[in-house]
Amino acid sequence: MNKNDIDLYKQFVKTIFKMRYKGSLLGFFWVLLKPFFTFIILFIVFSAVSGRVGNLSSQEYAIYLLSGLIIFTFFNEGITWGLNSIMERSDLIVKINFKREIVVISALTMALINFGINLLIIGIVALVLNVELSLIGFAYIFLICLVMFLGMYGISFFLSIWMVHIRDLAHIMELVLQLMFYASAVFFPVEMIPERFRFIVHYNPIALFIQAVREALINQNIISLKFVLISLVVSIVVVIIGKRYFKKNILKIAEYF
Amino acid sequence: MEDIAINIKDVSKKFKIPVNGHTNSLQEKFLNPFRKTEYREFQALKNLSFNVKKGEFFSVIGPNGVGKSTLLKIVSGIYIPDSGTVEVDGKLVPFLELGVGFNPELTAKENVYLNGTILGLTTKELDGYIDEIFEFAELKDFANLSIKNFSSGMSVRLAFSIAIKVKSDILVLDEVLAVGDGEFQKKCFKYFDDIIGQKTILFVSHGLDSVKKYSNRVLWLKEDRTYEIGDPLEMVEKYSKTF
Numbered sequence A: 001m002n003k004n005d006i007d008l009y010k011q012f013v014k015t016i017f018k019m020r021y022k023g024s025l026l027g028f029f030w031v032l033l034k035p036f037f038t039f040i041i042l043f044i045v046f047s048a049v050s051g052r053v054g055n056l057s058s059q060e061y062a063i064y065l066l067s068g069l070i071i072f073t074f075f076n077e078g079i080t081w082g083l084n085s086i087m088e089r090s091d092l093i094v095k096i097n098f099k100r101e102i103v104v105i106s107a108l109t110m111a112l113i114n115f116g117i118n119l120l121i122i123g124i125v126a127l128v129l130n131v132e133l134s135l136i137g138f139a140y141i142f143l144i145c146l147v148m149f150l151g152m153y154g155i156s157f158f159l160s161i162w163m164v165h166i167r168d169l170a171h172i173m174e175l176v177l178q179l180m181f182y183a184s185a186v187f188f189p190v191e192m193i194p195e196r197f198r199f200i201v202h203y204n205p206i207a208l209f210i211q212a213v214r215e216a217l218i219n220q221n222i223i224s225l226k227f228v229l230i231s232l233v234v235s236i237v238v239v240i241i242g243k244r245y246f247k248k249n250i251l252k253i254a255e256y257f
Numbered sequence B: 001m002e003d004i005a006i007n008i009k010d011v012s013k014k015f016k017i018p019v020n021g022h023t024n025s026l027q028e029k030f031l032n033p034f035r036k037t038e039y040r041e042f043q044a045l046k047n048l049s050f051n052v053k054k055g056e057f058f059s060v061i062g063p064n065g066v067g068k069s070t071l072l073k074i075v076s077g078i079y080i081p082d083s084g085t086v087e088v089d090g091k092l093v094p095f096l097e098l099g100v101g102f103n104p105e106l107t108a109k110e111n112v113y114l115n116g117t118i119l120g121l122t123t124k125e126l127d128g129y130i131d132e133i134f135e136f137a138e139l140k141d142f143a144n145l146s147i148k149n150f151s152s153g154m155s156v157r158l159a160f161s162i163a164i165k166v167k168s169d170i171l172v173l174d175e176v177l178a179v180g181d182g183e184f185q186k187k188c189f190k191y192f193d194d195i196i197g198q199k200t201i202l203f204v205s206h207g208l209d210s211v212k213k214y215s216n217r218v219l220w221l222k223e224d225r226t227y228e229i230g231d232p233l234e235m236v237e238k239y240s241k242t243f
Helices: A003-021 A029-048 A058-088 A101-129 A135-165 A169-183 A205-219 A225-250 B026-031 B068-075 B108-118 B123-137 B152-163 B182-195 B208-214 B232-240
Strands: B004-018 B039-053 B057-061 B083-088 B092-094 B170-174 B200-204 B217-221 B227-230
Touching (some): A003 B123, A029 A101, A058 A101, A058 A135, A058 A169, A058 A205, A101 A135, A101 A225, A135 A225, B039 B068, B039 B083, B039 B200, B057 B068, B057 B208, B057 B232, B068 B200, B123 B152, B200 B208, B227 B232
Parallel strands (some): B057 B200, B170 B200
Antiparallel strands (some): B004 B039, B217 B227
């Protein structure tokens, strides 16, 4: 990384950020409003009607739902933006030679920024609802976020290249992500899933991350530590392999747009 | 060799062009699972070798479709050759297209930083150049205006003014020597007059007059993928006789 690469990275992130909300009246506030409204809608649908969701009080459910949404949104945006990153900057890639990886890391940084902002919302909602959050819980969330970031970064090295060759990937991933949303117990308690289908949540890494974050937030429990640490190692390996794959395959990419 | 800026050795480049357009979708593969995509091969460059000396003004001429643009993209590192080697000694700036990455929604100033960093400048360097850039482009009063409100002449002036600030040893030029209106064109030519002899220039053009006027040597790419390198006057004359 030389000085220019870092500056280019900053410029790309800044531009994506500005462009995403440019022209809209509320601009930046949409970053906050969008997840907030999704939260409100789901919360009303599931909690206001019955008062309790599974064995969670509506206050607990609020945190439960919000943490699920935020982790999943992070995953969703990271994968989607990572996937599209090279394709979206094809205009630059066919015209000038620069470090192509910067495009991928910028897209993921954007997802990370959104995630950070969303965490703030959790904090605010928790304050309003008088739910106590533990420091150790927050620290654990940061670890999980790091693991997810690395994992998605590594996966994006593959996805962004494949996307150029098979344009259908955008649609396929959209479906996969939708499926993942329901398979990750984002808005309903895991206990509501019939026993025989519960394996879906037990073998779905995103669901496990979400559960770990919830336990940390609501009960100040550290669960799945072993799984998170293994994921960290796996993610690092994926980044290393992905980077090599990317370096090799990016060279000819300009011919395929 | 220390005085060689660009060394092209035995470079070949072939493109596979799908006969029925690009098959980047699964739809076609589903519909015709057994049919292989047919490709037409297009040989853009074949066993091309030449070198450009430091400080030389080297021009490439030839009819459309002989691989001139491909050559520039290979030298700029956007395409990689199928075989052969490309060595470039020094910082190379492609003037292939001005204003790469310009975003119409952003202000002129924001675009200077974006385009400047894409071309290889650091933010700090741009902080120092920003006034000179707007001065040269004669757009001082428009710095905070969105580029979408610029005329095409205005944005190309801005782009040119950024590009000349990039510290480079080698310039790769595609046709454009001068942009903007008459007044601004004079400034462009003055800039090139100043750097000719200082910087290495690889120039691709159909404008045979400027080729004759500035070049030290000329590479003539022919339809049959052969080529000749030689004195500008002689090459241009020979090339002119082919049409």
